[in-house]
Each structure stands twice: as C-alpha cells, then as structure tokens.
Amino acid sequence: MIEVRNLHKAFGTVKAVDGVGFTARDGEITGLLGPNGAGKTTTLRMLYTLMQPDDGQVLVDGIDAAADPLAVRRALGVLPDARGLYKRLTARENIEYFARLHGIDEATLRKRHDALVDALEMRDILDRRTEGFSQGQRVKTAIARALIHDPRNVILDEPTNGLDVMATRGLRRFMQQLKAEGRCVLFSSHIMQEVAALCDRIVVIAHGRVVADETPDALRAQTGETNLEDAFVKIIGTDEGLAA
Numbered sequence: 001m002i003e004v005r006n007l008h009k010a011f012g013t014v015k016a017v018d019g020v021g022f023t024a025r026d027g028e029i030t031g032l033l034g035p036n037g038a039g040k041t042t043t044l045r046m047l048y049t050l051m052q053p054d055d056g057q058v059l060v061d062g063i064d065a066a067a068d069p070l071a072v073r074r075a076l077g078v079l080p081d082a083r084g085l086y087k088r089l090t091a092r093e094n095i096e097y098f099a100r101l102h103g104i105d106e107a108t109l110r111k112r113h114d115a116l117v118d119a120l121e122m123r124d125i126l127d128r129r130t131e132g133f134s135q136g137q138r139v140k141t142a143i144a145r146a147l148i149h150d151p152r153n154v155i156l157d158e159p160t161n162g163l164d165v166m167a168t169r170g171l172r173r174f175m176q177q178l179k180a181e182g183r184c185v186l187f188s189s190h191i192m193q194e195v196a197a198l199c200d201r202i203v204v205i206a207h208g209r210v211v212a213d214e215t216p217d218a219l220r221a222q223t224g225e226t227n228l229e230d231a232f233v234k235i236i237g238t239d240e241g242l243a244a
C-alpha cells in the first residue's frame with residue numbers, strides 16, 4: 001500500500017505539487033490522471049525517492065520514505081518516465097543485472113525471470129541489445145527489470161506512452177495480472193479511456209492538487225456525466241492537455 005500525505009514540491013516559482021494526498025491500496029489499480037504539467041511525474045518521483053519533497057510524507061507498506069528510503073525502494077517496482085536501459089546490454093542482461101543488484105539467488109532469478117518474460121511476451125527480444133529497441137520493447141524490458149525482485153507495490157509512469165494498440169492491450173492485461181496477484185498498482189496517464197478501463201480508483205490531479213479521488217462510477221455520479229471524458233473535463237474545468 002502507498003500512502004501520500006500533503007506532498008509539496010516547487011521549482012522556483014512553479015508549484016509543481018501543491019498538497020497532494022491519496023492512498024493506493026493492495027489488490028487495486030489506482031490511476032493518477034491529469035493534463036500535461038499537472039504534477040504527476042513530480043509526485044511519482046517523490047514516491048520512489050528520486051526527489052525529496054519540500055513538505056509532506058510518503059509511506060510504502062507503512063515505511064516512511066524519508067526515514068528509510070532503502071526499504072521503500074525494495075518494496076517498490078518502478079517504471080520511471082525515462083526508461084533508462086543500458087543500451088549495450090541485451091534485454092536479458094538488463095534484467096539479470098538488476099536481479100543481482102537486489103541479491104536474488106540464481107534459482108529464484110530463473111523462476112521470476114521466466115514468469116515475467118512470459119507475462120510480458122518478450123521471449124523473442126531477450127538476447128538482443130536494447131540499443132535500437134522500439135518503444136514497446138523498451139517498456140517491456142524496463143518493466144521486467146523493475147519487477148524482478150517481486151515487489152508488492154508497482155509504480156508505472158505513463159506506461160503505454162508511445163505504444164501501439166496491441167502493445168497497449170498486452171500491457172493492460174499485465175497490469176490486471178499484477179492486481180490479481182494482490183499487488184498495489186499505481187500508474188499515471190493523461191488518457192482517460194485507459195484510466196477508465198483499468199482503474200479501481202482514479203486520483204485526478206490538476207495544477208499540483210488532487211481535484212477528485214473516486215471510483216470511476218462515483219466520478220460519473222458526482223459530476224452527473226455518464227461519459228467519463230465529460231466528467232473529467234467538468235472536474236478539471238478545461239480539456240486542455242487531456243488526450244481522448
């Protein structure tokens with residue numbers, strides 16, 4: 001479970017995150033939805049301890065990220081916005097390198113590696129260097145690498161960005177599988193249909209603040225709109241930066 005309380009982050013005069021708080025629960029998919037520049041990536045970066053908040057608190061499985069960042073990192077699997085693969089290494093080497101950094105024994109590595117490779121349908125690219133990989137191939141490799149230590153909590157920053165329809169469908173299936181395994185899945189998106197199709201709970205962010213935190217059905221009821229796209233536009237007050 002991921003709990004975020006009253007997070008703040010400013011860059012000069014820009015208040016990127018201005019008092020964000022929400023809870024992402026185990027066995028659920030939580031979507032962080034907001035237009036471009038709303039503060040999604042900055043929020044996620046503070047969650048996975050890449051960036052220090054000016055104020056506020058992050059708890060992962062009850063562990064305070066400021067007090068024990070290493071324990072929090074161990075409890076998290078993260079697909080960052082910059083996918084950050086080692087391009088001279090093959091996909092397999094990228095994944096195995098992370099497994100070794102986590103100190104995973106060989107037998108567990110094999111088992112976990114095979115399960116991820118099958119779930120992500122990436123066996124055909126395993127022994128290619130990641131240099132020259134397509135967006136979808138890069139995302140698959142980065143996700144497998146992020147999850148090799150079997151984390152309970154999974155954070156994905158715009159995971160389907162740049163993926164084609166088939167790759168997007170595959171990734172959505174994979175996220176459902178993570179949820180079925182009882183993990184806490186938190187992902188960001190500015191694509192309403194995606195969030196609507198996947199999420200148990202939607203946290204809408206605009207101008208660095210949470211403007212709604214509901215189930216998709218409750219969001220529709222709250223706004224009186226049957227179409228989620230119309231509901232979002234009503235909540236945010238503009239359709240600028242939101243993709244259909």
Ligand SMILES: Nc1ncnc2c1ncn2[C@@H]1O[C@H](COP(=O)(O)OP(=O)(O)OP(=O)(O)O)[C@@H](O)[C@H]1O
Binds near residue numbers: 011016038040
């Ligand atoms: N390192 C930085 N230095 C200066 N300003 C920043 C920095 N990172 C983010 N910002 C600003 O903070 C605001 C929030 O940015 P952020 O990347 O969190 O938004 P986002 O919701 O992830 O947007 P997108 O959907 O476009 O990725 C923006 O105005 C952005 O320009």
